[in-house]
Amino acid sequence: MPDVGEGLTEAEILKWYVQPGDTVTDGQVVCEVETAKAAVELPIPFDGTVHELLFPEGTTVDVGQVIISVNVGGGAAPAAPEAPAAVEAPEPVAAPVAEPVTEAEPEGRQPVLVGYGVSASSTKRRARKASAAEPAQVAAPAAPAPVVPEQLNGRGPVAGRPLAKPPVRKLAKDLGVDLATVTPTGPDGVITRDDVHRAAAPVAAPVVESVPVAEAPAPVAAAVPAQAPAVSSDARETRIPIKGVRKATAAAMVGSAFTAPHVTEFITFDITRTMKLVEELKSDKDMAGLRVNPLLIIAKAVLVAAKRNPDINASWDEAAQEIVLKHYVNLGIAAATPRGLIVPNIKDAHAQTLPELSRSLSELVATAREGKTTPAAMQGGTFTITNVGVFGVDTGTPILNPGESAILAVGAIKLQPWVHKGKVKPRQVTTLALSFDHRLVDGELGSKFLADVAAILEEPKRLITWA
Template sequence: MTQDTSLRFREFKMPDVGEGLTEAEILKWYVQPGDTVTDGQVVCEVETAKAAVELPIPYDGVVHELRFAEGATVDVGTSIITVDVAPGSGEAAPAAAAAVPAAQTEASPVAEAATETATEAATETEEAKPKGRQPVLVGYGVAESSTKRRPRKQTGAPEQTPVTAAIQAEMNGHGAPTAPRPLAKPPVRKLAKDLGIDLATVTPTGPDGIITREDVHAAAAPAPAAAPVVPEPVAAPEPVTAPLASGARETRVPVKGVRKATAAAMVGSAFSAPHVTEFVTIDVTRTMKLVEELKADKDMAGLRVNPLLLIAKALLVAIKRNPEINASWDEANQEIVQKHYVNLGIAAATPRGLIVPNIKDAHDKTLPQLAESLGELVATAREGKTTPAAMQGGTVTITNVGVFGVDTGTPILNPGESAILAVGAIKLQPWVHKGKVKPRQVTTLALSFDHRLVDGELGSRFLADVAAILENPKKLMTWA
C-alpha cells in the first residue's frame, strides 16, 4: 500500500517569534539536507526586527530540503525547511518539496514564476496533514494540539503543473536555454540594470557562482587605458592607471533587522512625543567609594558591581518618590496610563545595532538581585541572545554613554516610555568641596522626558532626587 506523502513530508514554517512580526532573516543553518533531526533540536538562527532567535524543529526525521539560503528574508508563515518523518519508505517527495534550491530559483525566470505555485502546493499539503506541534521559541517547549484532522487520500502521484514540469525539465537539462541565466539576487540585478551592466559579462565571485554587488561594481569600474599605438621611433606614453574597484568611495549596507526597527522607533518617538531634556552635573565621589566597598562585601560576591548598578538603584528610588513619572501616553483612548511597576530598560550596543532589553519588575529587587539581573542582561545582549520578550514592556530607560568617554547627550525616548536617563563619563575634575577646590569624581546626567506626561516641575524634581542619591548614597537607606 502506498504511503500518503502528505504525512511523510512535514513543512516547518517561519513562526512569529515576537508580537506581530511579519518577517525574519535567516542568519545561519545548523543542519543540511540528509541530516537527522529530533523534536526540539535547533535547526537555524533567525534575526527579526527585535532580536536574533534560535528555532527548534517540532519533528523527528531527516532533513529533505532547506527552502532558503542564509541571508534570505522570509515572511512569517512561509515554509523554510522540509523534513522527511518516515525516511526509507521509498516514496518520492511531493511536488512542493521538489522546489529548486534558493540560488537556482533566484537565477531562473521559470523557477521565479513557479514560486507562488510551489508555495500554494506546500500550503495545501500543510492543511491536509494532521496539525501537530507548532514551532515556538527555544526554552518554551511545544504544545500538543487538541484536535486532529483526517488526511486526504491521494489516488496517485501528485499532479505536475506545467510550471513545475518546466522546473523539472530545467533541472534535468531538458529544454534548458543554451545560455543559462547568470545567478544573482534581485537587488544585484537591479544594480546591474541601473549601471547598464550585462550580467552575462560579469565574473562571479560569490558562493555557487552567484554574482555579488562587488562583482557588478568591479565590472562597472573603468578599465585601465591602453597605451596608444605609435610609430616605433616615438616613445609610447606611460599608461593611465584607472582606480581599482577595491577602492570604492561608497559602501551601501541594507537597512534591516534590528537597525531598521530601531530607526523606525526613534523617528516615531522623536516626532510623536514632545521631548524635553534637562541636565545636572554632580559629584559622585561617595558613590564611587561605595562601589569599591560593595565589591568587597560578601553579600555581593560573584556579582557584577559597578557605578551603573547604583545609578539604576538611585533611579528606582527616585521613581518611588515621584511615581507620576512612570507612565505612558495612550493616544487611542486619550488616557495617561500610570505604571505601578518598573521594567527598567538598559540601552545596549550590539554588533546588530542598539537594543533596549529591560529588567522586569526591577522595583521589587534587592541590590544583589538587581546586580544579578544587570549582569545577565549585559551578557545575553553581548552574545546576541536577547529575546523579543526581553525588549517589550519597558517603562523607563538608562543609557550609559559615559562608557564611550562622552560627557552627556540628549537621548530619544524609547517608544511607549516617559523618561530616559543618560549617564556621562565619570572623570576626576576640580570641584568645590567643603569650601575648597579639590579633585573629585564628577559626571553629568541628562534626563529626557515626554512633556505630555511630565511637566518641568516633575522632571526637575525627579532628576534632582537621582542626583541627590548619587552625591550622597546614604540616602538610599532612608529613601528606599
C-alpha cells in the same frame, strides 16, 4: 517562518544548524534568524529527517513562508516529487516542495498557527486537470511528500498537542512547565506567554533580562553575524542594507521623535561618594562574586527616585486618551550591538535588592555577549538608562524608547576641580541628562526626579533613608 516577535512581518536566516538528510528530534534547534528585535533560535516540533532547506543563510523571508521541510515517515528523505504538477496547492509556496495529496483543505480554515504540522482529515484535494503536455505526470502515482512543520510554515494543529508558538514552548521548557497542564487564554485556545508565567508562578521566579553598559570601553556586543556590506564597484563606498534591528530601531526612533514632545534637562554633580561606595561594595561579603560598578548604583538610584516620583514611570495611551501609571519598573538598559541598538529590560527591577539587581545585570551581559537576547527581554520596558559615558562623552539628549515617558543618559565620570566644603578640590564629577515626554511629564516632575537621582548619587546613604 513563524512570527517569533508577536507582530513581526519578516526575519533573516542567519544560520542553519541542519542539512538535508540530518535526523531531527522534537525541540531541536534547527536555525537562527534575526528579526527586527533580536536573534532567535527556532526549534522543530517533530521527529524526522530533514528533506529540504528552502532558503539559504542571509535570506530575508516573510513570516508564513515555508523555510524547511521534514519527512516524519522515518528513513531517508525522499527525492523531491513532481507534486506541483499534480496537486492543486491552496496557496503559493516559496519553493517547489510538494505537499501530500491527502492533505486536508477544510472549509472555513482557521488562521495559521505556528508550531504544528498538518491536520488529520479524510478530505482529499481535488486533482488539477492535466494539460496535454503533462499526461505522464498525472498518471504517475504521487511520491511520498515531506511534512512541512507548521512551526516553520504551518497548516493547523496536530491532534492532542497543546497550541503554543515556539517562543512560548521554549519559555515553558525553561520554566519546567508542562504545556498540557496549562489553561489557554489566547484566541482559538492558544497558550500565551502569560499563561505559562501563571502556571509557573508557584515555582518559578520572574524572567529577568537586561544588558548593562557599564565601565567597559564600549557597550556589550552581541555575538551574532554582522550584516554583510555591499561594496560599490569603485570601492569608494560601502552600502549596508537597512534591515533587522537597525531598520526597526530607525522606525521606532523617528516615530518617537515626531510623536512625543521631548524635553531634556541636565544636572552636573559630585559623584565621589558613590565611587567610594562602589569600591567598598566590591569587598563586601554580601556582594561576593557579584559585579559592582557605578551603573549598578545609578540603576538603584533611579528606582528609588521613581518610587518618590511615581508619575515619571508612565506611558501615554493615544487611542484611549489616558495616561497609564505603571506600579512596577521594567528597567531598560540601552546597548549597542553589531545589529544595532537594543534595549532589554529587567522585569520588576523595583522589587529587587542590590545583590539581585547586580545578578540580573550580570546574567544579561552574558546573554547579550552570546547574541541570545530574546524579543521578550526587550518588550514591556517602562524606563530606560543609556550610558554614553563609556565613550568618554559628557552628556547627550537621548530619544525616548517608544512607549516610555523618560530616559536617563549617564555621562562620563571625570576627575575635575570642584568646590567641596568651601575649598576647590579634585572630585569625581558627572552629568546626567533626562529626556521626557512633555505630554505627561511637566517641568516640575522631570526636575524633581532628576534632582532626586543626583542627590542620591551625591549622598548614597539616601538609598537607605529614601528607600
